[in-house]
Amino acid sequence: MSLGGGNSTEGSNAGGIFVQFNQDCTSLVAGSSSGYHLFALTPDDGVEEIYASRSGQETCLVDRLFSSSLVAIVTVSAPRKLIVCHYKKGTEICNYSYSNTILAVKLNRSRLIVCLEESLHIHNIRDMKILHTIRDTPPNPRGLCALSPCVDHCYVAYPGSSAVGEVQIFDAVHLNAKCVISAHDSPLAALAWSMCGRRLATASERGTVIRVFAVPERTRLYEFRRGVKRCVSIACLAFSACGAYLAATSNTETVHVFRLQEGGERAPDDAAAPPEPGWVDWMSQTLSAGLVYLPAQVSDVLSQGRAFASAKLPRAGCRAVAAVTNVSRAARLLVATSEGVLYVYALDAADGGDCALLRSHPLLDCAPPACDGRPGACVRRLTSCDVPAVAAGCSYAGALRGRHPDHMTESEREHELGAALAGSPPRGAYDIRDPRHFPPMRAPDAAAD
Known part of the structure; x- marks a missing residue:
């Protein structure tokens, strides 16, 4: 979930910083x-703040793999080079150069995708070898693509046309084309996968309608109307981890949250499951019952779902990326902007409506001061944690032997990648209600009594 929903404009620092949530929305990265x-x-x-690279190189793209130590980076000074790092060790594991500017980088636990304007490169995350290259894709100057977080349905979605909203679905494990979805009449502007990899959200450059499809069935499951304005640019689409909500940001100051009432997958603990149908659902059912008596064009517009909840940013025009998650079992809407500020909103899971701003946090020193939603109240939650970085071009294994990382053996590289891919325990305060913060408990044996 990154600025621009996978577009190159999402990741460029022009007019602001790069901001992106990781795949399960437990952390975020900022390029400066x-x-x-x-x-x-x-x-x-x-x-x-758990890490700051302080490399002195302006970063235009960066992506972290879930809560692991593996980070993929692209810098402004070398836009054609992908650098893969173990951030905790401050080491460079490997790097790859491409024929053109890298517009987007996507990660899951099985694959790494590098998107260029007219090609996609698929790497095996375990050894970073290139498995397949999709060549001669339709011109994609914004680098629009999306990789499913789920390795069981490891699909890549990218534009199949530069003239209409056609989506190509490619299986990144079996390395074959899966299906084609005719999503919109206008060119695509944003794509997003649900955590289960079976739902794909799409938006076009027109920016008024957002659709959700089942993959690979290509069935249209939901259709939402963001608004009636023209020339609205959708910047980001993001599913909640439970699959019950879909957030959308644009070049306006309003962030919309839509509720998927019927087919949403559930999180393992079902903590974010939507409540029983309320008055909003009753009104929607009543309206749908009367659509058969209206002209087709009118009924099509009225049948489109409306936003379940919304939040207002302080100003319009800032690129923003959103996430819907749980904090201590309470639903939250998180919005990070290219100004370097993270906004935390309360999301009423029962009635929706306007989301109240709870906190705002500056991500970088140049960002505006943070506040906790109360007039005149400012807080600073950042704790710098600088890790000494090894000089560029020297990996941990290579440094031990006094050799350049290009001379690293495959076994050494795989060892470094394996160490980086290892997950990290949750940080911050421990929550006694969250089982992830504690080891599993076993009842004592009867003989021990």
Whole structure:
């Protein structure tokens, strides 16, 4: 979930910084003129800086694999080079150069995708070898693509046309084309996968209608109307982890949240499951019952779902990326902007409506001061945690033997990748209600009594 929903404009620092949530929305990254920063979300609606690269190189793209130590980076000074790092060790594991500018980088636990304007490169995350290249794709100057977070349905979605909203679905494990979805009449502007990899959200450059499809069945499951304005640019689409909500940001100051009432997948603990149908659902059913008596064009517009909830940003025009998640079992809407500020909103899971601003956090020193939603109240939740970085071009294994990383053996590289792919325990305050914060408990044996 990144600025621009996978577009190159999402990741460029022009007019602001690069900001992106990781795949399960437990942390976020920010690229700046001095390097990149990693932040963890805490159970008290706070944010903690866990790493700052301080490399001195302006970062235009950066993506972290879930809560692991693996980070993929592209810098402004070398836009055709992908650098894969172990951030905790401050080491460079490997790097790859491409024939053109890298517009987007996507990760899951099985694959790494590099998107160029007219090609897609698929790497095996375990050894970073290139498995397949999709060549001669339709011109994609914004680098629009999306990779499913789920390895069981490891699909890549990208534009199949530069003239209409056609989506190509490619199986990144079996390395074959899966299906084609005719999503919109206008060219695509945003794509997003649900956590299960079976739902794909799409938006076009027209920006008024958002659709959700089942993959690979190509069935249209939902259709939402964001508004009636023209020339609205959708910047980001993002499913909640439970699959019950879909957030959308645009170049306006309003962030919309839509509720998927019927087919949403559930999180493992079902913590974010939507409540029983309320008055909003009753009104929707009543309206749908009367659509058969209206002209087709009118009924099509009225049958489209409306936003379940919305939040207002302080100003319009800032690129923003959103996430819907749980903080201490309470639903939250998180919005990070290219100004370098993270906004935390309360999301009423029962009635929706206007989301109240709870906190705002500056991600970088140049960002505006943070506040907790109360007039005149400012807080600073960031804790710098600088890790000494090894000089560029020297990996951990290579440094031990006094050799350049290009001379690293395959076994050494795989060892470094395996160490980086290992997950990290949750950071911040421990929540006694969250089982992830504690080891499993076993009842004592009867003989021990």
